[in-house]
Amino acid sequence: MRENPFVKPRLFCPGPTPVPLEISTAGLQTNVYHRTDAFRQIVLDCRRLLQPFFGSAEAPLILSSSGTGALEAALVNLTDVGDKILVINGGKFGERWEKLGQAYQCKVIRYTIPWGTAPDAAVVKKHLQDNPDCKAVFFQGNETSTGVAYPVKELAAAIRSVSDALIVVDAVSSLVAQLIEMDNWDLDAVVAGSQKGFGIPPGLSFVSLSKRAWTQLSKRPKFYFDLAKEKSGQDKGETAWTPATTLIFSLKAALETLSALGPKGCDEYHARMAKACRNAAEAIGLPLLAQSHPSQALTAVRLPDSMDGSALVKTCRDRYGAIFAGGQDQLKGKIIRIAHLGLVDHLDLIGAIAALEMGLHNLGYSHALGSGTAAAMRTLA
Structure with a gap:
């Protein structure tokens, strides 16, 4: 009260x-069994409607987790123990990539920038020239703690000019608010969350991988965040685990609204x-x-x-x-x-x-x- x-x-x-009323009410359908053809179709519809916002020919996966779960899923599925990774740290969420890399025993190279600034593509390029064995580069689309949008297209072009490292972007707070074009910009993984630009409550996250990334999955043991397992099921509309069904109903309503623009x-x-x-x-x-x-x-x-x-x-x-x-x-x-x-x-x-x-x-x-x-x-x- x-x-x-x-x-x-x-x-x-x-x-x-904020969650508009029509999106809130879409999630009121609670008597739902997720192993039905009707629900599988909703999952397929959501993946199809998500695709344009990622700018990818590959349909994103829907996970029942916070955005941090999607960050962890991307790192766990694309790196192995001992892999060298470059992390751009310009705030609390760049710091999160660094902590995830350390938790999963990667060799983390840090490019630390002052809070309130954007990374310099030339410096990123130099780091990769000095570390030609770098497996992946992790950075933000938008550093939420500072209100700085990173120049994703420019950074990706600089990376591609010297390295085949996988490019992984945290777009949790930037997707929908800022254009992302995975295929055109040659990005390998983009992650997002439900409670930001999509305007539904927290609890869903999204991961989209490039064709190249799908061929370079790690050999780490995985269970909940096994993206290969998720893909094999979600290509048929079936999630590996019990999904947040009510949120997926809300997601479909939100995506139908956003797709009009x-x-x-x-x-x-x-x-x-x-x-x-x-x-x-x-x-x-x-x-x-x-x-x-x-x-x-x-x-x-x-x-x-x-x-x-x-x-x-x-x-x-x-x-x-x-x-x-x-x-x-x-x-x-x-x-x-x-x-x-x-x-x-x-x-x-x-x-x-x-x-x-x-x-x-x-x-x-x-x-x-x-x-x-x-x-x-x-x-x-």
Whole structure:
């Protein structure tokens, strides 16, 4: 029960994202047996509808796990103990690739970049020239902790110019919000999650492998995350294990909605929302954390040194129902992250900016109240 009945919670964090009513109600079908022809057809439909968003001729696999499960599945299925891998670490989620590599006993080469920056393709190329036996390169499509979109196409081209290493991209927070073209960009694995751009609750993840990646599966022991086993079943619409059936019903409804715009239309929409948020931040006087390549999924802004970012997040949540994300690790209390990811509309974003402005005002920040909201409205109009 809400403490204040006149404050409705609204999600503006980078996952989970808001779930529209028609997608929520699609998941109310609970009396479902997954070993039926009818459910197998739904799985096949979802895989077919997912394909364009990955930009791949290979249909993605659907896993019942968080996005981290898909990251682990990709690493476990594409590397063996002792394999040398290159990881780009520019935030909490690049750090996750590094920790996964260490957990599964890979030899991890680190390309560490300052938080708020994007990787340099020339440096990636140099790392691979120095390590010609590198099996795979792991990096983000979007570093969620900093609001930086990595130049995936440019990085892939640099990698391909010197190496046959597998290219593995964490697109958990970027897919739908930012265009990914696996085949055209020569990517080998892309992973995503249900609770971000697809606008359904957490619990599903997706993995798409290239034809090349399918020929280079590891010899590691595997059980739950055995992608070869999953593929043999899912090509017929049957998951290896009991799936999250209700979420798959919601997924189908979400994909039918998103497919009306298509990947390019969704990319253009999120670009416009991101521009509106950046213009609002500038009008309020809050600089971006991203030094270049700002994300289309979320905007991370620096707060004045005198302001406690954790207090701002709490004020916006408790007084206005706006749920933002704060900073992590060295950025804790120093930034606020505003998501415009998933099935959000113009009025959602305008409401988010208004809540942020009021929260800043409540904590003593001096600016022309409404300036950010007006900037966002001008951009969207």
